[in-house]
Amino acid sequence: MHKIENLIVGIRFARSFRIPDIAGEIVDEILHGDKTPFGTNFFPNINDYPDEKFLFHKDSKDFFRINSDEIVLKISIRNIEKDFKNLLEVLIPYLATNIISKYKIKNFSRFGIIFSHKFNSSKILHDLVKNFSNGKIEEPNNVHLSFTKKLASSGSNISGVQDNINTIFSFIKVENKMIAELDYQKYFSPLREDIRDAKIEEFINDARKYLVNEVHPLLKDYEE
Numbered sequence: 001m002h003k004i005e006n007l008i009v010g011i012r013f014a015r016s017f018r019i020p021d022i023a024g025e026i027v028d029e030i031l032h033g034d035k036t037p038f039g040t041n042f043f044p045n046i047n048d049y050p051d052e053k054f055l056f057h058k059d060s061k062d063f064f065r066i067n068s069d070e071i072v073l074k075i076s077i078r079n080i081e082k083d084f085k086n087l088l089e090v091l092i093p094y095l096a097t098n099i100i101s102k103y104k105i106k107n108f109s110r111f112g113i114i115f116s117h118k119f120n121s122s123k124i125l126h127d128l129v130k131n132f133s134n135g136k137i138e139e140p141n142n143v144h145l146s147f148t149k150k151l152a153s154s155g156s157n158i159s160g161v162q163d164n165i166n167t168i169f170s171f172i173k174v175e176n177k178m179i180a181e182l183d184y185q186k187y188f189s190p191l192r193e194d195i196r197d198a199k200i201e202e203f204i205n206d207a208r209k210y211l212v213n214e215v216h217p218l219l220k221d222y223e224e
Helices: 019-032 080-101 122-132 200-221
Strands: 003-013 045-049 052-056 063-067 068-077 108-117 140-153 164-175 177-192
Touching: 003 080, 019 063, 019 080, 068 080, 080 108, 080 200, 108 200, 122 140, 122 164, 177 200
Parallel strands: none
Antiparallel strands: 003 068, 003 108, 045 052, 052 063, 063 068, 108 177, 140 164, 164 177
């Protein structure tokens, strides 16, 4: 049985040299702001680097990272329906309004979301390695398989817009641990100046639909 363990959302923008100067204010907003859905219980730890702020929780492995090029949020999943709804309706709108728009972060080049699954079967990787090696290797200890597939973007038929969707599939086995990941990415051409024009909630919904319709059937085929 496959289980989503965590989600990672990445928001990449044109390099902004303002970020190191305002990163402290952004951290204060996330940890202590009146409207924050995070706070010090969500992120009790912080690493303060010269070019990056890194908020994290040692136990849950959740984190928030901001630097001159990107914002990245990782959340652990306990209940996929509840946690995904919270991501889509609370966490992302908060970041879009109270961080990105408030601090005038603009010109977005890429969104990405990684769905990471704990997987109880190594059959998919064992079969691939066995076939590739003509049966000489049947049960490898460590394997990392990754491949990409480009998809048509919903905005690709608009004049002057050449957005594209890229998906990265990764299957990782380290000893007895098996992880299956989907990295769903949207590249913007031209850049989207305003986060509202980039429609990040729509992107996240599209990513989950692709996960459920295209990736989960593949994983189910290899469950033991």
